[in-house]
Amino acid sequence: MSDFSRNCPNCNKILTYANKYLLQRAINKNCFCKNCAMSGKRNPMYGKTHSESALLKMSENSKGKTLGEKNGMFGLYGNDHPAGGKPKSEITKEKLREALSGIPKSESHKRKLRISAINDMNKKFGQIYPNYNKTACVVFENLNADLKLNGKHAENGGEYHITDLGYWVDYYEPDLNLVIEWDESYHDRQKEKDFKRETEIKKYLQCNFMRIKEKSFDYDKLKQNIKETCYERRNEIPKWDRITSEQGILLCRR
Secondary structure, X not given: OOOOEEEOOOOOOEEEOOXXXXXXXXXXXXXXXXXXXXXXXXXXXXXXXXXXXXHHHHHHHHOOOOOHHHOOOOOOOHHHOOOOOOOOOHHHHHHHHHHHOOOOOOHHHHHHHHHHHHXXXXXXXXXXXXXXXXXXXXXXXXXXXXXXXXXXXXXXXXOEEEOOOOEEXXXXXXXXXXXXXXEOHHHHHOHXXXXXXXXXXXXXXXXXXXXXXXXXXXXXXXXXXXXXXHHHHHHHXXXXXXXXXXXXXXXXXX
């Protein structure tokens, strides 16, 4: 401890002073550390609120000051980040849980978080891809062969990524605008989550959407459903011809 130091009367933090005169003045005034001096009733704003105009000014003044390269933590990952490799204490974890608990997130907020997480992982680890079901890929490939489709799935061009939503879909046939999702048994425990996801996808793509239950689906019935729902519509558009190219299936006017 320095010759010119003392403890904060409130939190016991060690406070150091440049000389004995500043030390004596602090003792005489019973000064607190900066944190304690601005907490509770000692804070000039205690019990007061900022006006709407003051909040607006503060918001405008702070805009853009910590975005991108202006942020001191920009581009710092892993051990290069000040907190890299340092586990959070249980006290810190508890404070974070208390701060975040009970705060509902809007669907747009969830979407932004989802997209941000994907972009962050892409930067750190390169292009990422979701896990997939090999049995589903066999079924999807059989559909492509039997119905002469060109649907994308994990083993045929990769699962279709809806970047604006942050979702991948198990199967997507662009010509029919058809999405098929393969539901394993665990989907029975997240029906509400799946319904919200399906609603978002249908609204964004304006697509035909089908779900396959892994344990109980009927392949022939699935093919018939596709034909009745959207497959035959392809032949009901006389002003368009299908041309198969190396890049996929194109439509052109006659």
